[in-house]
């Protein structure tokens with residue numbers, strides 16, 4: 001960037017229009033250039049024992065070790081890398097040494113009219129803002145810069161509003177009167193504007209006492225600051241007094257960048273504030289930061305997602321013999337302090353929406369900065385003339401003045417050593433390493449000595465004679481002479497007004513040596529000289545009087561205004577009192593609310609604890625429930641298997657039942673045929689009947705006498721005659737000469753029916769008391785008669801018949817083969833339905849089936865045979 005050595009009148013460019021600066025860069029030798037100096041600052045870890053990936057090896061070298069969690073490590077980069085910087089500040093470094101090493105030389109340059117750029121670069125949260133702004137008690141680079149500047153120029157400052165920015169990156173010089181009027185207006189405005197709230201709460205700022213002493217005493221200085229931010233590649237003025245309307249955030253005025261006549265980039269129409277002390281400057285800075293917060297709340301943006309540029313410009317001009325500022329030559333030095341937004345990977349932060357747009361804009365800007373520096377380096381190393389893409393982003397466009405012009409560029413790389421940031425930190429380190437190879441043209445000391453100003457006229461040269469320095473010299477000489485003359489402490493004995501000394505220093509008396517006693521020329525010259533001086537004095541007095549009148553008028557006006565202001569202050573005090581009492585009420589309410597809040601929070605904590613207990617209980621119950629469910633499932637599975645087995649068993653039973661039913665069906669059919677035949681009065685031989693043997697068959701006589709009633713035959717197929725079953729196991733060994741054992745209990749009624757059993761050589765017994773009765777060799781058949789009467793009065797006589805078989809043990813066993821049933825119906829009994837009969841038949845058949853399987857052994861034991 002070129003220092004602005006401005007000639008205000010006439011306003012003509014002092015140099016021909018510039019060719020692109022990059023051609024100049026290419027033409028320069030390495031002796032005219034300085035590399036970009038890069039410093040590395042490592043911040044302390046948030047969590048003390050967190051894993052760190054950065055180690056400081058020396059004052060200039062750091063080592064970066066890839067942690068196992070990093071992408072680099074996963075892709076095979078396990079080696080540590082070392083990076084060299086101009087200087088390294090470890091975790092314990094405080095703000096002061098960093099400021100002194102990095103920034104103090106830049107302030108010295110600034111006060112000598114040279115330009116510099118200092119920017120902080122690094123990952124989000126690495127300490128850039130901390131380094132640039134710092135805290136109230138321990139200021140960062142910006143507040144310390146302001147301290148040092150004002151410590152150094154304190155006594156050499158021009159009056160306020162003598163230098164005035166023309167909003168085109170230049171300055172004008174105003175007359176003393178205009179400046180006075182502006183100062184007056186400012187005082188009036190201050191009265192009108194109520195004191196800013198919250199100021200009383202601000203703590204005391206700790207200042208830096210450093211001072212740069214090698215300054216030109218004959219220069220008058222003024223300091224101007226601007227504060228802008230670049231958000232989403234749009235420039236906003238943070239010192240603009242226009243209030244921000246929160247309802248219309250889109251209306252926040254953005255600024256454009258322009259190039260001045262010396263090809264320096266600047267923000268057009270930006271608010272440039274003249275500050276007269278470090279505290280005033282700090283207030284302006286705070287005001288800008290506040291506006292930044294308000295604007296971001298309105299725009300729903302994040303303050304750390306924008307780049308901020310704080311510009312300090314020091315204007316200086318030589319004083320004339322009276323200590324006034326001549327309207328001839330100005331020198332402007334500029335120091336830009338930039339806090340870049342932090343780089344970060346979106347994939348890591350998982351940003352979306354507006355935040356993603358911000359991140360995109362930041363990354364674009366940082367990428368553009370990288371490519372600009374890469375191309376610059378390439379141009380410088382290879383002598384090429386590639387186009388540097390400054391215009392691709394607002395920040396690089398602003399930086400163009402530095403990279404293509406003269407001055408110093410310094411970069412502070414801020415590093416958070418935690419392992420999580422490794423991948424981003426590595427990329428920052430690489431950029432920093434590359435940036436150190438870029439060279440910037442060295443600034444030439446602007447020579448504004450009046451004697452050396454070629455255009456100064458002889459009169460102007462006299463007018464612009466260095467005043468303060470000469471006055472000081474004269475004064476020092478006078479004191480020395482007084483000391484020689486015997487005055488021990490002339491400074492306190494003879495105090496001088498420096499303005500008087502200025503005036504004396506300017507005097508050039510005529511030669512006062514008397515050549516001869518009659519030489520009147522000396523007297524004449526002296527008289528003339530003194531007359532001129534008197535006239536000048538009179539003129540000056542008149543001017544003074546005029547100024548006094550003006551000042552008196554001003555003072556009168558001010559006093560009138562002061563009276564009004566006092567009244568205003570009184571009413572404001574009243575308002576303030578009301579406000580205070582209201583504030584007190586609010587504070588009380590806030591206190592109450594806070595205590596209620598604390599109680600609620602306690603309750604919430606208790607409830608949360610209880611909820612946690614309940615949750616644990618619930619979990620245990622869930623576990624139990626799950627176990628229960630599993631058991632139920634097991635039981636169900638077992639039940640299912642059991643049911644399956646039972647179903648199969650039932651199916652088998654059903655099949656068996658069906659077989660029996662079909663057998664019964666056949667028997668029923670045969671029975672019905674027989675009944676029909678009996679009804680028809682003829683005897684029949686049932687085909688397939690087990691009782692078809694001639695010897696055992698007896699045809700019942702239809703003409704037989706019925707004593708009770710006609711017997712109604714209901715049951716078995718053996719009703720056709722013989723009472724002996726020939727159907728089943730008739731023993732072949734049975735001797736035909738052997739007889740029956742007729743077992744007929746005493747209470748059996750003789751029904752005297754035609755159906756009488758035919759038994760050869762029968763032996764009758766009423767009770768089976770002795771087994772020998774059965775084992776008797778003459779007995780081969782057994783018949784048992786039983787009789788029952790049911791609820792309807794029917795008498796049922798059953799005759800069980802079987803074979804007597806000799807057992808191996810010498811005993812005998814009776815195997816029942818058949819049963820004959822004879823039923824007498826009561827005449828009063830209701831006639832049975834055929835279905836009832838069928839049912840009856842079924843039950844009887846089942847009975848037969850049951851009984852036929854039984855055998856009576858000779859030793860009186862009943863044996864059950866499987867069907």
Ligand SMILES: Nc1ncnc2c1ncn2[C@@H]1O[C@H](COP(=O)(O)OP(=O)(O)OP(=O)(O)O)[C@@H](O)[C@H]1O
Pocket residue numbers: 042043044122123124125126127128129130131303304305340341342343414
């Ligand atoms: N050297 C340090 N010593 C102590 N605290 C620090 C240091 N550097 C940074 N911090 C703290 O770390 C936090 C983040 O720092 P800071 O805001 O400066 O980061 P940043 O790089 O500006 O982040 P962003 O890019 O998001 O603006 C702050 O709370 C700050 O106080």
